[in-house]
Amino acid sequence: MSTAVLRVKDLQKSFGALEVLRGVSLEVQRGEVIVLLGASGSGKSSFLRCLNRLEEPSSGSIYLGDVEVTAVSANLAQIRRRMGMVFQHLNLFPHMTAVQNVMEGPRTVLGLRRTMAHSLALRMLAKVHLTDKAEARTWQLSGGQQQRVAIARALAMEPEVMLFDEVTSALDPELVGEVLTVMKQLADDGMTMIVVTHEMAFARRVADRVLMLDQGVVIEEGPPEQIFGAPTHERTRRFLRRLAWEEQAT
Amino acid sequence: MTHYTWHFEAVWENLPLLLQGLWDTCLLAPLAMAVGLVVGLGVALLRLSGVWGLSAIATGFTELFRTTPLLVQVIWVYTVLPLLTGIALSPFVSGLVALGLNVAAFMAEIYRTGITSIDYSQKQGALALGMTRAQAMRRIILPQAVRRMIPPMTAMWVALFKDTSILATIGVVELMYQARVVASDTFRPLEVFTAVGIIYFLLTYPQALLVNWIYDRLRVHS
Numbered sequence: 001m002s003t004a005v006l007r008v009k010d011l012q013k014s015f016g017a018l019e020v021l022r023g024v025s026l027e028v029q030r031g032e033v034i035v036l037l038g039a040s041g042s043g044k045s046s047f048l049r050c051l052n053r054l055e056e057p058s059s060g061s062i063y064l065g066d067v068e069v070t071a072v073s074a075n076l077a078q079i080r081r082r083m084g085m086v087f088q089h090l091n092l093f094p095h096m097t098a099v100q101n102v103m104e105g106p107r108t109v110l111g112l113r114r115t116m117a118h119s120l121a122l123r124m125l126a127k128v129h130l131t132d133k134a135e136a137r138t139w140q141l142s143g144g145q146q147q148r149v150a151i152a153r154a155l156a157m158e159p160e161v162m163l164f165d166e167v168t169s170a171l172d173p174e175l176v177g178e179v180l181t182v183m184k185q186l187a188d189d190g191m192t193m194i195v196v197t198h199e200m201a202f203a204r205r206v207a208d209r210v211l212m213l214d215q216g217v218v219i220e221e222g223p224p225e226q227i228f229g230a231p232t233h234e235r236t237r238r239f240l241r242r243l244a245w246e247e248q249a250t
Numbered sequence: 251m252t253h254y255t256w257h258f259e260a261v262w263e264n265l266p267l268l269l270q271g272l273w274d275t276c277l278l279a280p281l282a283m284a285v286g287l288v289v290g291l292g293v294a295l296l297r298l299s300g301v302w303g304l305s306a307i308a309t310g311f312t313e314l315f316r317t318t319p320l321l322v323q324v325i326w327v328y329t330v331l332p333l334l335t336g337i338a339l340s341p342f343v344s345g346l347v348a349l350g351l352n353v354a355a356f357m358a359e360i361y362r363t364g365i366t367s368i369d370y371s372q373k374q375g376a377l378a379l380g381m382t383r384a385q386a387m388r389r390i391i392l393p394q395a396v397r398r399m400i401p402p403m404t405a406m407w408v409a410l411f412k413d414t415s416i417l418a419t420i421g422v423v424e425l426m427y428q429a430r431v432v433a434s435d436t437f438r439p440l441e442v443f444t445a446v447g448i449i450y451f452l453l454t455y456p457q458a459l460l461v462n463w464i465y466d467r468l469r470v471h472s
Contacts, residue, residue: 054374081380091371095393105379108389150375157379 004063005030005160005192006051011060013046013216020046022216023060028161028194033187035203035224036196038213039239044196045088047213048165051194052076052083064160081109084154088166090146092138098149099125099134105157117156124152128182144175148182155186162186164195200243204228212236260438261445271428272449278346278424279411285350286410287403290357297362308358315355321416324348328420345417353410360402364395397468404461408454415450425449 006028013021020043028034036044049055051062053069053076062069069079092101102121106112112120125131128148138146147167154162164183168176180202187193187206197203203210203224210227212220212235220233231237261268297308315323327348332338339347368391376386415426429446433439 052378054378076377077380077382079380080378083378085378087371087375087378089371091369091375093372093375093390093394095397104389105381108385109380153379 003030004028005032005065006194007061007063008051009061011047011050011062012058013043013050013055014058020216021050021057024213024216024218026211026218028192030192031190032208033193033195033206035207035210036194036213037198037203037210037227037236037239042213043216044213045165048085048163048194048196051161051163052080052085054085077109081105081157082159083161083163084151084157084159085163086147086150086154086165086167088169090143090150090170092141092146092149092153094138096138097134098130098136098138098141101138101149102153102156105153109157120156121152124156125149127155127185128152129178142175143171144178147171147179151179151182151186161192161194164193164197166196166198168197168199198243200228200240200247212239214239254440256441257438258441258445260432260436260441264432264436264442267428267432268425268446268449271423271425274342274422274424275411275414275426278342278349278414278417278422279407281346282349282353282410282414283407285346286353286357286406289351289354291361293354293358294361294365297358298365312355312358315352316359320349320352320413321419323352324416324420327351341417341421342423345414345420345422349410349413349417352413353406356406357403360399360406361395364399365391367398368394400468401461401465404457404464408457408461411454411457412450 004027006026008024008026011021011024012019020041022043024043024047026034036047038044046055050057051069053074057070060070064079064082067079068074092098093104096104099118099121102124103114103117106117106120107114122131122134125134128151130145130148130152133141133145133149136145138149141149150167151162167183168179171179176199180199183193183195184202184206195202195207205224207224210222210224211218212227212231212233214233214235220227220231220236227236228240231240293308293311296304297312299305324345328339328341328344331344331347365387372390372394373386376390377383381389414422414424417424418427418430421427425446429442433442436442
């Protein structure tokens with residue numbers, strides 16, 4: 001029996017004739033931080049969304065611990081509560097306050113009592129440094145604050161893995177740092193994380209392993225020093241050069 | 251016109267009759283609204299069910315009632331339906347059925363567009379937390395959708411309140427019916443229908459103002 005938290009074997013996904021994932025395999029160990037790199041259209045977001053089956057994989061298998069996520073009979077609600085996910089678009093529930101957003105999962109899904117869910121939610125908001133915004137409405141929060149609440153909302157379910165799908169891409173540049181800081185802190189606390197991002201500095205400092213996706217396959221994989229210091233694949237080099245150029249340009 | 255002498259005594263003397271009709275109007279409108287709200291929700295959910303046969307029936311129902319005149323529907327339910335079903339309904343019940351189903355068709359569209367107007371990312375966020383589809387609908391989508399539904403629903407209510415007058419045609423003893431009776435009894439149709447127009451206005455205008463107020467309030471942060 002493997003000790004991996006998450007095991008993905010030969011994952012494939014097509015939209016009609018378009019193959020976005022052409023056989024991706026990955027084992028994630030407890031506490032590991034994986035960063036997925038790749039140009040837009042490389043399949044990295046689809047990969048992440050297949051992991052909790054928000055997207056239906058075309059073939060291949062996914063295991064979360066001993067539970068087969070890809071099984072026909074899989075209890076998706078039960079699986080998804082064990083995997084936290086934060087999205088690129090800001091999708092807090094606008095009819096609730098920040099703390100209500102964080103309470104919603106524990107209340108509705110786990111059936112926690114109001115008082116317990118409330119104190120849990122406050123602890124999670126403290127983790128993302130937003131205790132003072134607990135009663136704020138979502139439209140009163142900046143994009144960075146909204147993403148931090150979204151992280152707290154996912155954490156409140158006490159997930160075994162956290163999935164981050166380009167969570168800083170929709171933010172103004174000056175708001176990116178506060179979100180990455182929270183993510184780094186999570187990684188330091190030992191959270192198992194799979195992160196799709198274009199933030200190279202974050203990947204370099206926080207990732208245990210970096211995967212480079214191109215046209216639906218992993219073309220290169222290794223520790224960040226190797227991927228950023230001595231990329232072997234020409235496409236990786238080109239991608240990193242472009243990212244570096246963009247970072248300088250902004 | 252200039253030589254006409256108005257005799258509003260005809261209205262005053264028969265006010266009890268008119269008020270009696272008004273009572274039925276005020277009974278019919280909320281009942282038809284209730285039918286519309288309940289049946290409409292069912293129709294909307296069928297339409298959104300994704301099951302082809304069910305959604306086709308729901309669509310057929312909606313389009314049939316939205317594309318034929320209310321007057322035709324009312325007369326059809328009162329005269330043709332008893333022939334087909336063998337059950338004779340009183341004018342009041344026939345009128346209620348026709349009006350209720352008509353409102354239901356429009357309500358179904360209000361429900362449906364309200365639900366589908368909520369961005370998919372909301373449902374996705376709810377599912378990612380581990381909610382079932384039903385939980386996502388109840389806790390996340392409907393509460394947001396309802397805010398968007400209320401303005402068109404209240405507007406529908408105002409229209410419905412006035413449309414009850416059509417039921418006079420099949421003999422429902424509401425305000426318009428009583429107005430016709432009083433008008434022909436007193437030979438004072440001009441006064442009677444003027445008065446009835448004013449009664450409808452006095453009842454409907456405050457409701458229209460309420461609709462505008464609700465509209466403005468709900469628009470602020472959505």
